Amino acid sequence: MNTRSDVAGPVAESIGGKAITTVLPGDDRYQELTVGHNTRWVGTPDSVKVVHTAGQVVQAVQEAVNANKRIAVRGGGHCYADFVFNPAVQTVIDMTQLDExxxxxxxxxxxxxxxxxxxxxxxxxxxxxxxxxxxxxxxxxxxxxxxxxxxxxxxxxxxxxxxxxxxxxxxxxxxxxxxxxxxxxxxxxxxxxxxxxxxxxxxxxxxxxxxxxxxxxxxxxxxxxxxxxxxxxPKDVYLSAVALPWADFDQEKFTALVSHYGDWHERNSTVESRSHGLTSLLVMNTRADGVIGIITQLDASVPGAQQLIESYLGEITSAAGVTARPLTQSVGEQGPLPAFFTPRKLPWLTSVRMLGTNNPELTNPTLRSANKSAYHREGFTAAQAGALYKHLTRPDFTNTVANIMLFGYGSKVNTVPEEATACAQRTSIFKALYATQWSTPADDARNTAWLREVYGEVYSATGGYPVPNASTDGCYVNYPDLDITDPAQNTSGARWSTLYYKNHYPRLQQIKKAYDPRNVFRHSQSVELP
Incomplete structure (x- = not known):
């Protein structure tokens, strides 16, 4: 127990046999509890309240409202943007102990x-x-x-x-x-x-x-x-991981790889496809990393599952005229997976634990990052693939961790009507995550500049963002992008609310009015009162 004065130490508030712990500036834990998983974001709240029950959350919220304190909530994980840790927040409610x-x-x-x-x-x-x-x-x-x-x-x-x-x-x-x-x-x-x-x-x-x-x-x-x-x-899944050496690629071969990834998903993203459950990540690190990775998973009970994976990989790689090799180094957020060059059967939970923790960058406690996203209804055009190639092979940007990842989507997702949930993107075939990570503030500018440049050029035909149209369908709200509200970066004419929520935004605003009429719960990209 911290033995400092009450100003610096924890304040316990008993509810139902447990206690809220209020951590104040000066407490040894304060610096740990006021920095985001993305360490670009550091807060200076008056207090952090670590809660254990719903009743404690009610009390913490009520006290903050009574004192007219700006509230933010830290969940169990991480946020790409500054929604929790920023200078305006005065009370952080830390939910990490509420985890049953x-x-x-x-x-x-x-x-x-x-x-x-x-x-x-x-x-x-x-x-x-x-x-x-x-x-x-x-x-x-x-x-x-x-x-x-x-x-x-x-x-x-x-x-x-x-x-x-x-x-x-x-x-x-x-x-x-x-x-x-x-x-x-x-x-x-x-x-x-x-x-x-x-x-x-x-x-x-x-x-x-x-x-x-x-x-x-x-x-x-x-x-x-x-x-x-x-x-x-699934009881078991087949898992595959292959590497494609950057040395084997020129722009024509790269364009073929990206195009065939899109073509395959255009043909295989309905539940009628035999491969509707096959999920594949195309992870395109910068050329400085040395390889492009393809990670694929499929329910092992699907008839011919291993052959379906091999057929998929053959179509993607042979179209580009490159030969796959074992994945012996990291790609994106995944570490080496050399044992999975041939699809290998694993118990489902084993595969979850392995892939979920095999990401050395995300276990880095000094991580700084920037991210952007896109839903795709169709694959990339040749011009877009050319923009990807240009920025992934730039000699002036050699961050080996920076990458663009395409993540298979659609199939069962797209069987749900758009209005059934607030998740509005129900006709996409893959998602794209544009990401770069680094560790020191001195590298902030060059990393954020690279990300803006590649993303802005890929979607230049629609004002630098993937507006909802026949080819793209906006952005993923769980990959928040601070540039999306900047008219200098987003010249698409589509508001951030349309890119995230499409036609659902007015309905969300009415719900906001009904349940948060005082706008207590807000951040830089929160739903606005109508």
Missing amino acids: VSYDPFTKSFVVEAGSTLLHTYQALYKGWGVALPAGLCYSVGIGGHISGGGFGLLSRQYGVTVDHLYAVEVVTVDRHGRARCVMATREKRDPNRELWWAHTGGGGGNFGVVTRYFFRSPDATGSAPADQLMTP
Whole structure:
């Protein structure tokens, strides 16, 4: 226990046998609790309140509202932007200790507290009941923000996005009188709070209140046993990882690789395709890294699964006229995977643990990063592929970690009507993540400049951003991009709200008005009051 004075030390507030810990400036822990996973973002709040229960969240919110303190919420994982840690925030509510996973027989759903991380959630659900969520790849992503933004992962082409399995959400909101309360909202048609549930199926984090618990039950669930209420992941998966040496590429071969990735996904992103569950990441690091990587996963129970992977890889690589080799070095956020040059069968949870933790960059506690995203309905044009090639091979930018990753999407995701959830992008075939990471502030300018230049040129025909049209479908709200609100960077004519939410934004604004009329929960890209 810190023995400093009350000004510097923790303040305990007892609720139900547990305690809120309030960490103030001067406490030894303060510097650790006021910096983001992306260490570009450092806050100076008056206090950080570490909570353990929903009741404590209500109290922490009420105290901040009473004192007119600006609130931000830290979930279990990380945020690319400065939504939590910035100079305006005075009270940070830290949810990282609110991380239990359980089963609720009353709602026949699995309850995941908002501070839980993905790997903790996967292991608890699978070991306890043999069920899972089609959520993200990185082990340390926090459930709190991941779900509300419409999280996706390697199982999404087979099972949809996470919010397709969201039954209910528990949220601490603040009414027009300034009263904090805990609200339960379900997908039931007659639920008076159903709109609040809908807002959390892709409407983004930090917009409507503090999520304390998510309740998951698949929409087609039958029976009464817990294991029947949520999707069952594959018993085993085939995993493949190959490297394509940059030395084998010129612009023509690179364009062929990128084009055939898009062509394959255009043909195989419906549930009728035999390969509808095959998910493949094309990870294009800069030439300085030495290789381009392709990581592929498919449910091992699919007839001819191994052959489907090999056929896919053959189509992508032979079209470019390059020969795949074992992946003996890192690509993007993945470390070496040389043992998977030939597709290898693994138990599903083993594959999750391995891929989720095999990312040395994301375990770097000094990580600084910048990111941009795009949904694609069609593959890249030759001009766009040329822009990718130009910036990935620039001799003046040699960050080996910087990369552009294409992540297979569609299939089951696209069977859900656009209006059914706030996750509006339901016709895309892959997502693109443009990312660069580094460790020192001295490298901020050159990394952010490179990212702006490659992204701006790829989407130059539409004002530097992937506007919703026949080829692209906006941006992913869980990969927030601070440039999206800058008219000097975004000259597309499409507002950030359209790029993230498309035609759903006015509905989200009305929900904001109903549940956060005082705009207590806000950040630089939060849903605005109408």
